[in-house]
Amino acid sequence: MPTLGSTTSRAEQAIARCKTLAAFSEDSGSIRRTFLSPPMRHCHRELTNWLLAAGAEVKVDAAGNLRAFYAAEKSDAPRLLLGSHLDTVPNAGAYDGILGVTIAISLLESLQGRRLPFGIEVVGFSEEEGVRFGAPFIGSRALVGRLDETFLNTQDRNGISIRSAIKEFGLSPTEIPHAKIHADTFAYLEFHIEQGPVLDSLQLPLGVVEAIAGQTRMEFVFVGHANHAGTTPMHLRRDAIAVAAEWIIAVERTAHNEPQLVATVGKIEAKPGATNVIAGEVRVTLDLRHRTNQIRERATAAVTKFAEEIAGRRGIKLQKRELLSQQAVEMDNSLVGEIENAMRSAGCAAHRMVSGAGHDAMILAEQVPAAMIFLRSPGGISHDPAESVITEDVALALKCGSLLLHQFANSTAFQKRTYRA
Ligand SMILES: [Zn+2]
16 A cells, blocks of 8 residues: 555645646637547647556547556456546636546556556546537447447537547547447446535545436426516516516425425526516526436426416416436445445545536446546536645545555455446
8 A cells, every 4th residue: 555645745746737737728828628629639648658657558549538558467357447538618627527537547656567456447538528519428428339320420510520520630430339348347436526515515525426416407488478667567467587586486495395406597588688678588497406316307397387387377378398308327336335445444434425417427337337436626616717626635535546446456256247248
């Protein structure tokens, strides 16, 4: 086991590397690195140098994922997958995604060339955020064989398809089937900043993710009558904005009454949108998330009923449509248990939590036992240049990671739970 002192310097290095990679951006003065953009090539180059020095072989697969393999002591051994994404949102912070990759590299380095009974594959996913094509998880979809022809035709705002972007980067879309995860992969583990305020509010450095919440997104349109704000008496109005307001409060109340449910009305557009005109039409969005599909569906039905009731009572028409219905994903229970053990051995509380945001782990979970370790986000800030991490938290994450490698190395039972295509 590495000493605490060396773990701290490795943590400092993992953080410094995130800052180095932050310089590879499409925008000057801020971080933006989208799918197979020119700065992604520089990012790959830098990561490749570190990975080669750590004793791994490195390649880029046909979906633009950086794939490094640190061989096991025997050639036919199972493999552990460690990874996260290399792309960012516009005006991003330096740690979302990339920290999971630099932590994985630090874990390889801490082995100092020592080989384990299993190989370790480090993946830097090419795309997770969905910025360039409006469709997320391009990288991890390739690993589970879901980067199909239709999906490859998705175009960015300049009319360039995912397929063309892959070719322009010098890769071959026909090779995508070879990007699938190796059949002997026994687990996928992702370190990621929390991107929320929960761990910070509990003053905890780390959390273990036991589920990734499902999401429902909808649009509601309340249609009333636009009219003069001065001449229309209150009892003769069909005010769409007042209906929307009543409904928004009902949505908030619904979420307050159901543990772990989060519901957001993040967008409201009123027409005609003038100070002296009663709103004739209001368009609002709903984003509703819970780890249990049944509860999410029940809550969605409840808020839809509220919209119908409030609109009906106030003589307003209602239109509604579903924009997204994404199922919740449970992380692997045994793997979560292993992480809890490692966290306790590292001397920190094993706090179980649900991720409200989507992650590559939920795509990998379709085919391989998957779990995540969250690191505290100071101030709960992410997707912003102010995003940060605490060195001691990264050191603890590395300690947990090393302990996990040790646990896996001593558990053939765990390694035998291999995925078979
Ligand atoms: Zn991320």
